[in-house]
């Protein structure tokens with residue numbers, strides 16, 4: 001008898017077919033709407049494996065319903081949507097999709113940095129709204145990227161990939177991490193710094209650390225006040241790491257120059273969120289890993305994690321032991 005699984009969103013047909021070969025599959029077939037909690041609560045009772053996205057909250061009360069549940073395969077590298085402790089206590093394996101999205105997410109992070117520094121969204125709106133009357137010496141002048149100091153908060157895979165891009169722009173690169181990484185310092189010529197020094201010194205602060213109870217509100221009023229009025233904050237990790245109310249205050253009072261955000265505390269971001277009223281805030285809808293190739297790779301890896309485990313082998317990327 002094939003193991004039973006539930007997939008919480010439409011995924012590419014060929015990857016779905018792979019799973020259908022190995023498992024008895026039920027799926028929430030929508031592309032743009034999340035599976036209602038009531039349906040998830042019903043489906044999880046029946047299955048051996050769950051294939052989910054970062055949009056589903058996999059908490060203990062949900063896991064408790066999965067009497068046969070043995071694996072939760074998250075189609076994301078981040079897994080803050082899953083209560084890992086509860087899963088471990090219930091002997092449920094959790095897997096994620098690291099590696100395959102590193103370069104794509106670093107690309108988006110650097111693109112957002114450039115877009116924010118050079119005021120590209122504002123400039124494009126300026127033109128479309130018919131405000132462009134003439135070339136003017138200081139019109140839409142932004143900040144230089146070349147030769148500036150980049151501070152990376154969280155030197156993991158994506159941090160390293162971002163540092164490589166920044167080297168091409170002759171940037172000085174400093175980083176803060178829970179534990180210093182001498183091998184990365186040697187390989188990439190980056191320098192370890194305390195968070196406080198990094199915030200004081202950097203022209204660009206890029207948040208790439210995972211979201212945990214320790215990193216929630218890591219950047220708030222006090223930290224933003226350490227930054228220079230010409231500095232830019234970029235966040236492509238998770239929203240809750242930066243306190244949005246404090247960020248709004250810092251931006252509106254020009255305590256920092258600008259922010260580029262791909263992630264928010266509550267997603268989707270409401271269109272009447274105060275941050276969206278600011279021209280010095282560039283906001284994107286969590287598209288860090290959104291290229292066709294990378295999203296396919298993530299979907300495939302999540303499927304591989306699930307199938308390998310249900311066939312009795314160790315999946316490539318376990319989050320809990």
Ligand code: DGY
Pocket residue numbers: 054075076077078079101237288289290
């Ligand atoms: C992840 O994988 O955690 C990203 O946020 C989505 O690509």
